[in-house]
Structure formats: structure tokens, C-alpha cells
Amino acid sequence: MKHRSIKLTTAAVAVAALTTGLLAGCSSDEGGAEGGAQTLRVTLANHVWTDIVKDKISEFEAANEGVKVELTQLGEDQLSDQYNVKLNAGTDEIDVMMYRPLQEGKLFAQNGYLADLSDYVAQDSAWDWSDFQEGPVEATTFEGSVVGVPIITEQEVLYYRSDVLESMGIEVPKTLDELEAAAKAIKEQGEIAGFVARTGVSAAVTQFSSYLYSMGGDFANEDYTTSTIDSAEAKAAYELYGRLIGQYGPDNVSTDMSWPDAAALFAQGQVAFYTDASSLYKNLAEEENSTVWEHVGYAPFPAGPAGSLPYNVPSWALGINSDSNKKDLAFDFIQWLTSPEMTLEVQTAGVPAARTSVWENPAGISSFPEQLAEAIAIGSETGVGYDRPRVVSVAEAREIVGAPIVVAITGGDVDAAIKKAHEDFQKFLDDEN
């Protein structure tokens, strides 16, 4: 028996040594070091932008001999969870990462997950960092260091059914009062609902933000020490958003709707007005996605007492994992993906970009419907650079400030909901400061 044990142990050690050797071999082949054969691991979100650029990655590989780009593509939530797990563990298996500057940018930067790109962005004048819009650059800068390169911008716009408005003789709303009156008239006619937007407690916050700003309110004071969601302006915004969906929205409206649910209701011809991000227009205006694609109209976000103040934000950026051992190559890849030429190409394919030059170039807006391009241009000029509380723990803050939205939609006690949300948000700000 003893002899057999020794043989088994020897065999196990041999297998372990062989396996370790093989794994080590695999690792050096795949991971690579700077110079020679290298694998660049890129994690991107499911987005129209990704669909456009991923087909071009082979061009980057062809231009950089020995470089293999390994692409992982995930949904927003899965992407976020993946980062939390892997970056928490200090992985070097992610080199380039697509992230949401306003949602997790501060958190990731504070945690040290994002590499400092300040020197990288300054090194190539032809690539021209100064061409990137000011708001997006601010959102990808943390404590004076550039931690990301913005790739996609969004503004909230008004989508409407041109055929319904024409048949009822309703003008395209220019103010929030006109929007409410039109939504009410359409709902009362009884054929389709007047208005829809996101309703999920967290999902709705970003779209509600334009209502909040346009009514003259905000989430907090300038230095984020005091909650202002109990102001008269904020209360009016909560009530308006709640009325628009609760009273003039679809019957039995769900309180869990994110953009795919709300956009689907509009695209299926169930609703006359819909406010959401400009980047979603292809989901409404293309024949394969929408039954009303021929009748979709676009307008700037309607003005409230404070004017038309939609959000104008960088929704996605590219960063480099601070634990990556291929930072130079990773930045070369980012630079290639965000070059003026590539950005123009991506924007021409329908994704609003963060470079000023492509918006100034007639070719850059040629593919957008004319009305939408006009609405985006107005939103970019008048818009506010954030669409959610500017804090580190954005997810928790969104749930707090979003609670009164859902109560307003369901016709509950909005005053009580605002009072509780205000107290919770103040406690949250006190803890975070």
C-alpha cells in the first residue's frame, strides 16, 4: 500500500508540474509582454458604438503586427458587475475598458482602477485632445488627472408622433406646459397614450434630470453638501413627471421601465410623446425596430420656467485598467478608436460623439435626421453636463432621489416621498462628505 501511495503521489506531482508548465506556457503566449506578440484584452458594452467599431478591429491588428485584440462584450449591468469583481481582485486581464463616467467614473478613479492618462492625451497633437468637448472632458477627469477618453455623448430630446399631432392639429410642444396639454388631449381622445418615459426608480433619474433642471431645480447645492430635492422647483418637476406618465401614459404602466421598455411602447405606436436620450433614435426610426418609423419627429427638450435645460452628457468613455501591463499599447488602441477620422465615421453611422470637429463638419451630422441634429445642437448648447447626482456612490444616490418619481407616477403621497427622500439624501451626502 505504501509503495502504491508513493507511486500515486509521484504521478500527481508529475501531472501538477506538467499542468503548471503548460499553463505557464499558455500564459506567456497569450498575455505577452510589451513588444513582440501581444494580446490586448478589451471589454466593451453592448452599444451601437461597439457594433460599429468591432468590425474595424482587424484593421488595428493589421497595422500593429503581432497584436491580437481579445474582445469581451457585455450588457451594462453585467459590465459593471464584472468590473467590480475583477478590478477589486486586481486583475491584469482587462487592458482597455468601456465605462460610464457619470455612473462609476468617480468610484473607479477613487478606487484606483483607472490609469492616469494625462501624459498620454498630451503626447500627440494630431490626435488633438483639445478637440474633445469641455463637459465630457470634465466628466473623465478626476482630481486633475485624465482617467478616460469620452466616446459617446447624449442629450435628452423629445420624440413625437408627427402623424398623431398632424391629425389632431397639435403643434410640436416648445414648453413643458404645452407638452402636458398635448399629452392630456391625446390621452383623452382614447386611442393611444399621450406620453411615456422611463419609470424604474433608478432608470428614471437620468431622464427626470432634464425636467428638474428646466423647472429650475437640482439634486443638491453647488458643493454637494445640501440636498435640494425638497425645493419648490424640484417638487414641481416630480409632480409633472409623475402626471405625464401616471395620468397621460399607458394604462397599467409598469414602474420598472428602463429605456428598452419605454422605447418599445413608443416604437409599437402606443404613445405620442417620449423623452429620452438622442442616441436611442435608431430604435425608433428604423423600420426593423419600429412600426411608426416613418412618423417619428424630433424636437429639443421643451422649456420649463428656467428654460430648456436638458442633460448633455458623455455616456461612455474608454479607460485603461491601472493594473494592465500593456498601457502603451492600450492607449495606442484608444487613440486609434477615437481618432478624428474614426470618430467622424462612427458619428456618420449614427452615434453622437464627443469631438467638436465632427459636429462642426457637415458630414458629421449628415446621417442624422435633420430635426434630430437640430435638437442635439440646441441641447449641446443649453444642456447641463450631468444627468444624475454627482457623487461617488451614484447607484445608491439614484435610488434615493428616484423614489419620489415612482410615487408621483403611481399617484401616491408625493410630499411625504419627497420629505423622506430629502432626509435620506441629506444623510447620504453627510456620510459621503
Add this chain to the structure above:
Amino acid sequence: MLAAPAMAFVALLITFPLAWTLYLSLTDASGSIRSSHDFIGLENYAEILTDTDRFWPAVARTAIFTGGAMLVEMVLGMLIALLLWRPFRGQGFVRVIILLPLVATPVAVGMMWRLIFEPSIGFANQFLSWFGIPAQPWLAGEATALPTLIFVDIWQWTPMVVLILLAGLTSLSDEPDEAARVDGANAWQRFWYVTFPLVMPTFITAILLRGIDALKTFDILYATKGKGGGSFHEVETLNVYAYGLSFDYQKYGESSAVLIVFFMMIIGCIWILTIRKKKSAL
């Protein structure tokens, strides 16, 4: 000697995550686990055990979900198992059909039911409208979401109960039943006084397996209602709450405390059921 590596492997796989979670629950770890965190003793436990906003409602929902689903699944499972117990024509086909929900991926099941229960364009409300019944909010309603998800759980997991109970029933000897029949016992009396006591150990095994599974349900809740268990946290069970604390709020210390309390609850339930099973086996 040969068992030592296996034991070490098991100890590493099971003990280490538990010990690490226990350690984190005693710290103020948040943001990133890699950043420094302080030992704060039982503060996280005090925080969650006094939290009547999220923690205790989540405990209640966990109990309602588990209890509600289990009760119906056990009764329905027993009924179906009894129907399938005796041979009949087409039995194989019926068994396959009944077992189909069991093999479906929970997330896919969640997405499917989410579409069916969509309040404006979903099939469920269209079906009701054919009979003139007004549309229901189903998953969308604050009060109806949890019962709707209990229904989905029943739809998916009753077959597993059927499978377990059928195995127990088919292993029984026919003699006690025949003896009761000769003594003039009717069908109900034969079931209640003969079959059910005999199948009781299998019944408790089914409760044990399904109960633990139902307690830690996550995928179907997350797939249908998303983060936080819906806008009003209407289906936020302890699992969903702990997940949110970790992945949405990055509060690893607090999340670990919730998981440790939850783990103790599960251990408690297993302990009670195991004692009950031993008693019924005697």
C-alpha cells in the same frame, strides 16, 4: 493519507469564502476591497438588525416567498406525483411535459414571464381581455409582484417536487395499501393513514431541498424586477438585498453581515428540518 488533499481542497473551497465573508462583515470595507478598511466589530450587524427600511422587509419577503412557494409546491407536487404514480397510457409523454420547466434556465424563464406579464402588451392581460376581465398589473404592481413571482417559482419547481415524491412513492411496497383496501379504507383514508406516513421521509427531503433552493432564489427575481427588487423594493429578498449592497452600493462589510445572518438562518432551517426528518424516520 489520500483523503488529505481532498479534505484540504474542500476546506479551502468551503471554509475560506465563509471565513473571508465573516471577516469582511466585521470591517467597514466599501468602495474597493483592495483599499484599506478598519475592524469595526459588530457595527454592521447592529446596523442591519435595526434597519426596518430594507433588511427586515427583505427578511419578511424571503419568508413569504419561500413559505408561499413551498406550501403550494408540496401540495401540488404530491397531487401530481399521486396521479403519475400508477401506470396509465401516455404516462411517459405526460412526465416529459411536466418536467420541461425544470430544465429551463431561470434567467430565460424570468425574461419569458416578464414578457408574458408586461402590463400593456403582454399575453397575460390580452388573455384576460378575451374574457372581459380587466388588466392586472402582475409584475408591475407593488402588491402583485411577489405573488406573481411565487407563481413563476411554482411553475418552474413543482416538477422537481414531483420527481422526488414519485421516486419515494414508487419505492413503497403495495402491501400496506392493499391491506387497508381490504379493511375497507377509502382513497383519502388510504392516502392519509398509509401512503403519506410511509412517504414522509421523502416528503421532508423534498421540503429540505426545495426549501433551501427557494430561500436562496435570486436569478428569477433579478431577471424580472432588476436591481433592488423593483422600484419599491417589492421583491427584494435577502439575496437580492445582499447583492445590491455588494454590486450596486459597494458596501462589502454590510453586505457580508447580511450574508452571514442569512447563512445562519439557512443553517437553522436545515437543522430544524433534519431533526424533524430523523423523528419521522424513527
